Amino acid sequence: DTAVSQTPKYLVTQMGNDKSIKCEQNLGHDTMYWYKQDSKKFLKIMFSYNNKELIINETVPNRFSPKSPDKAHLNLHINSLELGDSAVYFCASSQTGLKFNEQFFGPGTRLTVL
Amino acid sequence: KQEVTQIPAALSVPEGENLVLNCSFTDSAIYNLQWFRQDPGKGLTSLLLIQSSQREQTSGRLNASLDKSSGRSTLYIAASQPGDSATYLCAVNFGNEKLTFGTGTRLTIIP
Numbered sequence: 033d034t035a036v037s038q039t040p041k042y043l044v045t046q047m048g049n050d051k052s053i054k055c056e057q058n059l060g061h062d063t064m065y066w067y068k069q070d071s072k073k074f075l076k077i078m079f080s081y082n083n084k085e086l087i088i089n090e091t092v093p094n095r096f097s098p099k100s101p102d103k104a105h106l107n108l109h110i111n112s113l114e115l116g117d118s119a120v121y122f123c124a125s126s127q128t129g130l131k132f133n134e135q136f137f138g139p140g141t142r143l144t145v146l
Numbered sequence: 147k148q149e150v151t152q153i154p155a156a157l158s159v160p161e162g163e164n165l166v167l168n169c170s171f172t173d174s175a176i177y178n179l180q181w182f183r184q185d186p187g188k189g190l191t192s193l194l195l196i197q198s199s200q201r202e203q204t205s206g207r208l209n210a211s212l213d214k215s216s217g218r219s220t221l222y223i224a225a226s227q228p229g230d231s232a233t234y235l236c237a238v239n240f241g242n243e244k245l246t247f248g249t250g251t252r253l254t255i256i257p
Contacts, residue, residue, distance in 0.1 A: 065244070075235065075247040088244050122189065124245075134180065135237075135245060137190040 169236030
């Protein structure tokens with residue numbers, strides 16, 4: 033199936049731990065994104081990479097570090113997890129100039145920090 | 147500040163009725179606007195994308211309109227079905243490579 037996939041789907045961890053979420057897209061897109069959906073269901077951009085280069089970095093604590101090893105992957109590493117990091121994290125991708133940069137989303141990773 | 151608003155936050159409609167979901171945005175200089183559907187505990191499914199030069203887009207029973215001058219978009223759902231129950235999200239690309247989302251309208255179709 034052509035899609036945006038994320039692993040893991042659920043992540044439960046203790047405060048202070050370091051964790052990573054992985055994202056892969058096989059749509060051949062050149063741009064990938066991380067969004068955060070908080071407890072009130074509000075979605076907000078965190079990062080965007082185009083051809084492995086960081087192009088958007090919203091006001092996100094530097095405990096969050098995205099890494100793009102290639103165009104098809106964008107991983108999110110979070111250090112020293114805090115209770116407020118509990119949320120659903122969505123990865124998305126788009127192709128510059130294709131269908132006006134329509135974005136396609138992964139299924140989300142629900143992170144719970146205890 | 148570029149913001150997207152969706153009102154109402156929740157809407158219940160009897161099955162079979164036509165309905166309209168509303169989205170408003172503060173900056174008329176948009177690149178495109180996407181409507182998404184989100185089922186509980188699931189990801190986002192892209193329903194329709196309207197580019198800035200278009201007035202509407204249609205897919206099956208869905209029709210999305212765009213009025214940039216008034217900063218509004220609507221999503222029209224014809225002949226609603228229980229399977230249409232979900233949260234509908236409006237997201238605007240203001241030309242800065244990211245989507246700015248509204249808070250969504252939770253739609254319930256009553257059988």
